[in-house]
Amino acid sequence: MDYQYADRLKNLEGNAIRDIFKLLSRPNIISFAGGMPATALLPTTHFLDLTKEVLASKDAFALLQYGATEGYAPLFESAFEYAQRFGVTGVSKDNALVISGGQQGIDLTSKLFLNKGDTVLVENPTYLAALQIFQTYEAAIIGVDSEDDGLNIQDLTDKIKKHNPKFLYLVPTFSNPTGKELSLEKRDAIAEITAKYGVMVLEDEPYSELRFEGERLPSIKSFDKCGNVLFNMSFSKTIAPGIRVGLIIGEKEVIRKLTIAKQGTDVHTSTLSQAVVDKFLRYGYIDKGIEQARPVYKAKKDAMIQAIEKSFPKEAKYTNPKGGMFIWVELPTGIDTVAMFAEAVELGVAYVIGTPFFADGSGHNTLRLNYSNATESQIAQGIKVLGELIASKIK
């Protein structure tokens, strides 16, 4: 059989991170790849207790039956209260759709807005799976320059004018892959400029509650002038990724269209999972978990920064995030992190190569390190090995 695939998937290889998952099953490999929360922090006991509770309730049958595409009604209430911390207020159930993890929010937004050839603007670099999704919709992806405090507003404005994009995608807080935080001023400016030019914004916030330094900033959504901002919330890093529950918030009209788009993909998100997430929110277990995770992640991040300071050559540049899960490393331009990857794995250390995070496939000298799911001693050991490998490339 000669399979005749659609153009959208013809040239798409598997996502670099997902494929790395397979390497992780090798014994003794120290992985700074992936973006997984610390396995030891996953709330298995709460999960069990809450599942018992909801399955013993009078709702039990409804949780196993088909549900509304929109989502499980009680979850709207609890999620909206949770969203207030991001300055997302004044929303009603018509403003939200429960999604099967934050990634589905990116997929559905693309499905709703992108014709073949339409432009999407992204921060450069940005979440690689988002780029993969935009490719699947055969979009033209244009990277916007980024500074220490996030997007370069002038470059954003220029590229909006030049490319007339359908939407801007970004991870404002503790960005994947850089760990950077978008400043308050720029959040307001982005809401203003995109409203002026009629560009949608997909604000993706999976990491923002994993903050171990500084004060929480209001979301871009909180500055929304005209209903052009979609706020994509994930519970993967704050409760558990394995259950695939998130929520996207936006204007009623757009949410209705996203709901129709979701009808045709997976009908609805597991109702049982939604009910358990609802209880996590109502009982404050999500915040308990976040409070527990913050010092753990801070300690891991500090351990990684210390190890980098100690063993990376001085030519290596790296971010020092105030939260989230990632440190972004830029090596001297001569070093190809793709070529180096096999050597690193051979030495027992995995990272994510930087190029898939760039819309234009640049960044050959960059890599992403994840610190959330390795022990401090693995971090010390792995970074030492990686530092020596990098040093060997610099003569």
Added chain:
Amino acid sequence: MDYQYADRLKNLEGNAIRDIFKLLSRPNIISFAGGMPATALLPTTHFLDLTKEVLASKDAFALLQYGATEGYAPLFESAFEYAQRFGVTGVSKDNALVISGGQQGIDLTSKLFLNKGDTVLVENPTYLAALQIFQTYEAAIIGVDSEDDGLNIQDLTDKIKKHNPKFLYLVPTFSNPTGKELSLEKRDAIAEITAKYGVMVLEDEPYSELRFEGERLPSIKSFDKCGNVLFNMSFSKTIAPGIRVGLIIGEKEVIRKLTIAKQGTDVHTSTLSQAVVDKFLRYGYIDKGIEQARPVYKAKKDAMIQAIEKSFPKEAKYTNPKGGMFIWVELPTGIDTVAMFAEAVELGVAYVIGTPFFADGSGHNTLRLNYSNATESQIAQGIKVLGELIASKIK
């Protein structure tokens, strides 16, 4: 904000069935709409016990962590054993992808094969949400004539030659919406003809285990000559729909591509749900549930057929299925079931209008009745009301 949607969703309204769900919340309405398993049969106790078991096991953390897109490894083993009853044998883990319900199998297959303007062949009438999905991919949808024993093979052959379709979609056993069963000979013939012309087949089998008469027939997949058949399995009607777990089986190369397509939609299906489904299969609870459901559904179907015989005018034609969840009704051509729907709801009875099941929007005189989730007394009462309404249209 003037929202600039993609063409694929511009003209798409919500799916007729999903919107009907909202009506169902009206008190005292008797619903023959939807396609829900009997709520009282949903295995809440097994679900609770198995969730406890898997979350108390050493796997618990892995169930809440990110998992492989391909699926939870033990589920492949148990699902392959289950699939043998359909004549699906000789498969290994590279031949399957776990999906978030059967509907995702339709969506991913479309994503993988359909460029804008490509042709999909479907049985006429067929599952309306499948048609909605194909519309989302901007496909040309062509209906193939159907007889009592399923697709008209001559019409299929003619339309394959004429339209050069990417794939044929069908629900061979106890079809949605007609309840018809595709004969053994035609299963073989479809495998043969599609192989000859290089057409993929998406064989969707959510209902086949809900058989209360006759012997199980082997799947079209079991006659697969060249790796062109995808076998789409759902556990929504045999375990529970609310948890969204299914499995799609096919050639390794196609499954790999489908896996890449799924990476970009929801990363993976809830691992906890997969683990519970795996236990349902291993412990034989799925078959216990099926054995329990069959006589219940048969009794409901018999009650509906009896009530139809008693109160529908003799001009109404209807199917008498050997399994599944649906009876298909064809009224005299003058009667418009769309116009009649509001009256029926006013009288306290809901059905699904027939037109959305037709690729060409025909079938104005048809409707679908679901008997699986109403009590026998509701069936007697609702069909009586509906019969009187229909009779009032025939002078």
